[in-house]
Amino acid sequence: MGQENRSARGGMFGACVVFILILALVHRRPAEMVAVDISNGAKPGKWPSRLNLLTWNIGYGAMGEEADFFMDGGRTVMPPNRATVLGHLTNIASVLRGNAEDVYLLQEVDRESHRSYELDEAALVASGLTGYSRSFAANHDVWFVPYPFTQPMGRVRSGLLSLGAYRPAEATRIQLPGSFPWPISSFALDRCALVWKLPRQDGKQWVVINIHLTAWDNKGEMRTQQLEYLRRYAVGEYQSGGYVIIGGDWNSVLPGVRLDQFPSTEKPSEYVKVLPQDAFPEGWHWGVAADYPTNRQASAPYVAGRTFVTTIDGFLTSPNVQVESVKAIPEQFRDSDHEPVTVSVVGN
Numbered sequence: 001m002g003q004e005n006r007s008a009r010g011g012m013f014g015a016c017v018v019f020i021l022i023l024a025l026v027h028r029r030p031a032e033m034v035a036v037d038i039s040n041g042a043k044p045g046k047w048p049s050r051l052n053l054l055t056w057n058i059g060y061g062a063m064g065e066e067a068d069f070f071m072d073g074g075r076t077v078m079p080p081n082r083a084t085v086l087g088h089l090t091n092i093a094s095v096l097r098g099n100a101e102d103v104y105l106l107q108e109v110d111r112e113s114h115r116s117y118e119l120d121e122a123a124l125v126a127s128g129l130t131g132y133s134r135s136f137a138a139n140h141d142v143w144f145v146p147y148p149f150t151q152p153m154g155r156v157r158s159g160l161l162s163l164g165a166y167r168p169a170e171a172t173r174i175q176l177p178g179s180f181p182w183p184i185s186s187f188a189l190d191r192c193a194l195v196w197k198l199p200r201q202d203g204k205q206w207v208v209i210n211i212h213l214t215a216w217d218n219k220g221e222m223r224t225q226q227l228e229y230l231r232r233y234a235v236g237e238y239q240s241g242g243y244v245i246i247g248g249d250w251n252s253v254l255p256g257v258r259l260d261q262f263p264s265t266e267k268p269s270e271y272v273k274v275l276p277q278d279a280f281p282e283g284w285h286w287g288v289a290a291d292y293p294t295n296r297q298a299s300a301p302y303v304a305g306r307t308f309v310t311t312i313d314g315f316l317t318s319p320n321v322q323v324e325s326v327k328a329i330p331e332q333f334r335d336s337d338h339e340p341v342t343v344s345v346v347g348n
Contacts, residue, residue, distance in 0.1 A: 030190055034173045039126070042133040042167045047102070047198045047206055050324075050346045054099055055247040055313055057107040057212065057295075058092050058125070059336035060116045060158060061085040065302040067337070070148055071216065073269060073299030077151045082117035088335040089121060093128035099329065099342060102165045103196075104129070105247045107212040107338075109161040111136065114154035122161050132163040137173035137194040139212060160194040160210045160248075168196040169205075177229050178214060178222030189214070191226060193233075200243075204347065207237045211248035220273055223252060227279045234318065235281065243347035244318035247287075249295075249338065250275060256290040257311040266297060266308040280316060287315035287343040289328035294339045302333045315343045322346050 059067075062085055068074025079085055096104060109125065110116040126134050138159040145153040162171070176191040191214050198206035211230065214222045230246065238244050252275035253259055259274060293309035296302050317323055324344040331339055 030173070030175050030192070032175045036135050036137050036171045036173050036194070038168060038171050039134045040167050041126075041131055042165055043131060045166050046201045047166050049200060049202055049204075050344070051103060051206065051245070052101045052342065052344050053103040053105060053208070053245065053247055053315065054096070054101045054340055054342045055105040055107075055210075055249075055315065056092075056096075056340035057249040057313065057336060057338035058089075058109060058121075059338060060108045060110040060113065061088040061092065061119070061121055061335075062116055063108075063298060063337040064088050064335045065333050067298060068300045069298040069337075072297060077148060077153060078115050082119070085116050085119060089119070089124050091335045093125055095329065095331065095335075095340060096125065097128050099340070101342065103208055104132075104161075104163040105208070105210040106161040106163070107210070107249045108158055109136070110156075110158045111138075113156045113158055115156065125161065126163060129163055132165060133167045134161060134163045135168070135171040135194060135196065136161050137192055137210075139192045140189040160192065160212060162194050162196055162208070162210045164196065164198070166198070169199050170197040171195070174233065176213070176226045178217075178225040188216075193230065197242075200347070205242050206347065207234075207242040207244045209234065209244070209246045209248075211246060211250070213249065213251045215251040215271055217271070223273060224276075227276070231280055234316075238318040238320070242318070243321050245315060245321060245345060246317075247315040247343070248313065250312050250314065252312060253310050254288045254290075254312060254314050255286050256288050259310065261290075261311075262293045262309045263305070264308045265306050266299070268308050268310070269297060269299070272308075272310065283319040285317045285319070285321065285323045287317065287323040287326040287345070289314065289326050289341055292328040292330065292339070294328055294341055296333050296337050298337050302337075304332070313338055313341050315341070315345075317345055320348050322348065
């Protein structure tokens with residue numbers, strides 16, 4: 001009987017290895033630059049020289065205050081039911097409607113993923129913002145994620161969603177460098193940036209970049225590669241006359257924020273890193289709500305004062321763009337493990 005059990009386990013292990021290898025072989029890394037669709041719901045017109053923007057990692061509607069996550073030291077792979085995700089998405093859409101902005105930069109927006117019960121979250125969020133253009137760029141598009149092996153994540157399609165009050169002239173998905181070793185790279189995120197080019201009323205051009213940089217990189221090598229690429233791209237756009245705004249989830253503690261700034265009994269995980277001071281040239285302007293945390297650790301449900309929190313979501317602008325104001329919207333992590341952040345900028 002023991003021999004039969006060992007043979008069965010061996011057969012299952014072999015089948016799993018073959019399955020993973022097949023998945024790895026069919027995975028293809030996206031091209032460096034790809035034009036993406038623009039759903040044109042916006043009124044005609046060109047963009048003003050002053051913009052209000054909001055960035056928010058919405059945690060695919062599954063990372064509310066009650067959630068923990070296995071990749072962050074917790075146990076949960078999926079939310080308990082579809083109603084939980086729909087409830088968070090309803091609240092998220094309400095927050096967006098209540099904070100009227102020219103541009104919304106959202107991250108971790110699922111489209112028909114198993115982990116969020118096959119909901120098209122991009123359509124659900126956008127439906128609450130009538131009259132806005134939108135573009136979606138996938139940064140995690142895998143037809144089956146086999147881990148954790150006891151409860152696989154399955155189909156994942158997730159990414160960046162940008163919405164705007166006017167129509168952009170261009171929308172481009174830019175593949176960022178860096179990847180985990182094979183075969184893990186076949187199931188991990190292909191991190192990207194979603195670039196919008198917005199023609200202004202004065203004949204100039206905004207370049208708005210939606211980002212979600214790598215998180216699970218304890219050595220920091222991929223973060224460094226992605227920051228260097230982003231720096232080169234953004235500086236190039238600025239030198240070409242663009243008015244550059246980068247907004248999103250940097251997955252690093254942002255300038256002006258100390259690692260121990262927000263007291264908690266929980267210690268930060270090994271993946272928490274501080275953004276290098278020289279990541280961008282002198283003269284670029286940070287829009288960081290340094291007095292308020294925008295991200296919580298998800299090793300357990302959120303408890304104020306116990307859960308480790310820090311600030312990793314915010315904006316960076318080129319020297320020709322002034323940050324007039326920036327603030328976090330305090331949702332107490334009700335619907336995501338991130339808080340929304342708004343900024344007001346003017347391009348000289």
